[in-house]
Amino acid sequence: MKRFPFPFPHDAYRYSANIEPALTRAETAAGAWGDTVLEVDGDYRVELAERRAILQSDPSRMALLDHMRPAAWDALVLLLETLAQQYPRDMAFERSGRSCRWVNRLLDEERDFVLGDDSSLPGGPLAYASSQVQEDIVLLDQREDALWLDAGVVTFAADWSMGFDVGMRFLEVHGPVPRIHEEQIISRAQHFIMRLQPGRNYRRTNWTMTVGRRLDTSTETYPEWGPDRVSIVDDPELPERLHLRVEVQHLIRLPRSGAVMFLVRTYLASLAEVATIPAWRDRLGKVLAELPQDMADYKGISRYREAASDWLLGV
Amino acid sequence: MSTPLLTAPQVGVHLDLVVADSSYQAAGIRELVLRHPGRAILPSFAPGSHIVIECEGHTNAYSLTGSGDFPEEYRISVLYCPDGRGGSAAVHRLMHGEQVRVSAPRSAFPPVANARRHLLIAGGIGITPMVSHLRAAAEWGRDAELLYSYRPGQGAHLADVQALCGSSPGLSLSEFTNRRSFRAGLAEALRRQPLGTHLYVCGPQAFMDTVIAEARAACWPESRLHLEAFGSAELDAGRPFSVRLGRSGRSVAVPSGVSLLDALDRVGVTMPRLCRQGVCGECVVPVKAGRPEHRDLFLSDAEKSANSAIMCCVSRSLDPELELDL
Incomplete structure (x- = not known):
């Protein structure tokens, strides 16, 4: 819980363009988070194995429109260089001209590849990048005064579908979210992202709730996890089964392709775990009790949020 | 670093x-x-x-x-x-x-990643941004055609672009050393591009004006036309106007030939700035009342018509007075 990115600064939650510079350490009641963009934690191997299995059974979780190949290479190199600098004991990246060597001792991998040559890496640059970081990766193209979701590997989506959204404009992707259009939050966010400069990286958090310790709650697997949202209400094990799901999202301008890389890292904490931090227990209870109905409906938590807040607040 | x-x-x-x-x-x-x-x-x-x-x-x-x-x-x-x-x-x-x-490098004239083709048109020193466009096109196998107009013996980067265009089957180069042949080559090139081609032009202002006018006459949509302002002539001096600083109520005169950025500097109101050419976006100032005469390349068309911001390094005022949120 020490590095859990508890996302609520207030007892009430509303949508906002809650963007702040990346790498800013954020203190919480339990510790701190946010001093890195990428984070390799104790679940590294487990989560990467899960991603590999998901991609094998459903390749549509990865999409790469042809014009995004340069962006995919741009993303790969930046991610590997960053990992190597951050974890020098376990990882190393060397480049000579276009020839690269990547060593990842955590995965027992050593790989030589050639920049721009898709066949030199298993699955190509984007799939390979997603096999080395726990973060989901989305690549946005910028053209015609808009951002377009034109590539990504998203195996841990919070009730959305990479395969469905690929090729859409940023504003279209966010079409179903209530309130943010009337409040011009999403157009302001797009405006902001379109002016991002390389090296000036930003982040935000988002949250929802998930039944079970389940990272894959994409639209494709709804039949597997949807029914849990009903059965959880009367389950005596609700505090252990219901999880606060927090996404740490980073916005990064890729230097050579000009695309924007959007990284999504998902963290889960059960209500029982949240409750070990009294300030969090109280705060989450109040947020869930106060959340307007339309926002609760969109997040898919309407059925059980009262049961959750009651438990947290000891009602 | x-x-x-x-x-x-x-x-x-x-x-x-x-x-x-x-x-x-x-x-x-x-x-x-x-x-x-x-x-x-x-x-x-x-x-x-x-x-x-x-x-x-x-x-x-x-x-x-x-x-x-x-x-x-x-x-x-x-x-x-x-x-x-x-x-x-x-x-x-x-x-x-x-x-x-x-x-640090700033990107304000990037290629369109999903363009079917790039038609690059350079006049004189306007060749400079096209060189890196050609390099990237060669590297990623994208189609691009360069029209390069220069005075005889004055073609900067000529060897570079000749070598690049010779290195990849998707690249081609047409050189022009007099105005008449360029106009003929331009007219012909504008009419034979496949749908989905994006046009990029850089050069002296009159050169860019000619290319854009010709492209519009050939029914190119605005969204496919891209201009690079560097290497262009200075903007005209503009009419005098004044600005009222909303927070202090102070009034500042902006004479003809003086930028709003410089006029603000003179009264001790210092805005961040980098390019001073309406490209980088550093010196944006919120506008509370009045209609700016937008001369920048940073704000989008929608933002320009909202009249809620002005790039004070190049833009001026259509109204005698603007009120700024400063």
Whole structure:
């Protein structure tokens, strides 16, 4: 819980363009988070194995429109260089001209590849990048005064579908979210992202709730996890089964392709775990009790949020 | 110093480099090679990017002509403009080994990743941003055609673009050394491009005006036309106007020939700035009342018509007075 990115600064939650510079350490009641963009934690191997299995059974979780190949290479190199600098004991990246060597001792991998040559890496640059970081990766193209979701590997989506959204404009992707259009939050966010400069990286958090310790709650697997949202209400094990799901999202301008890389890292904490931090227990209870109905409906938590807040607040 | 990784926030936007080499690309066009004093790799950049160089109190923006992939050096080519503000003369005076402060690369003229084709049109020194476009097109196998108009014997980067266009089957080059043949070549090229081609033009203002007018006449949609302002003539001096600073109630006169940015400087209201050409977006000022005369390339059309912001380095006012949120 020490590095859990508890996302609520207030007892009430509303949508906002809650963007702040990346790498800013954020203190919480339990510790701190946010001093890195990428984070390799104790679940590294487990989560990467899960991603590999998901991609094998459903390749549509990865999409790469042809014009995004340069962006995919741009993303790969930046991610590997960053990992190597951050974890020098376990990882190393060397480049000579276009020839690269990547060593990842955590995965027992050593790989030589050639920049721009898709066949030199298993699955190509984007799939390979997603096999080395726990973060989901989305690549946005910028053209015609808009951002377009034109590539990504998203195996841990919070009730959305990479395969469905690929090729859409940023504003279209966010079409179903209530309130943010009337409040011009999403157009302001797009405006902001379109002016991002390389090296000036930003982040935000988002949250929802998930039944079970389940990272894959994409639209494709709804039949597997949807029914849990009903059965959880009367389950005596609700505090252990219901999880606060927090996404740490980073916005990064890729230097050579000009695309924007959007990284999504998902963290889960059960209500029982949240409750070990009294300030969090109280705060989450109040947020869930106060959340307007339309926002609760969109997040898919309407059925059980009262049961959750009651438990947290000891009602 | 190198491309910022995701492990540390970028501190500042400046790089202190040294002049490692220089040569004349053509009469009056000096190419400078800038390197990090410790030979570190410099930040990578997108095709069409520029740096802003500070020299003897002048700041000028120049396109980067080298490779944007893990560059060991930045290359710029600077046309000496005797009638300009003096920035180009200062750059021409730089000596080998001299230190210069430049901005990190900024991308304001990038290719369109899903374009079927790029039609690049350069007049004179306007060739500079096209060189990096051609490099990237060659690297990624994209189709591009360059029309290059230059005075006989004055073609900067001619060998570079000839070599690049010869290196990839998707690239082609047409050279023009007189106005009439260029106009004929332009008219023909505009009419034979496949749908989905994007046009990029850079050169003197009159040259760009001609190309854009011809493209519109050939029914090119606005969204496929891209202009690079560097290398263009100075904007006209503009009519005088005044601004009221909403927070203090103060009124500031902006005479003809003086930018709003400079007028604000004179009364001690200092806005951030970099390019001073309406490209970088640093000097944006919120507008509370009045209609700006937008002359920048930074704000989108929608933002311009909302009249809620002005780029104070180049834009002026349609109304006698603007009220600013300052």
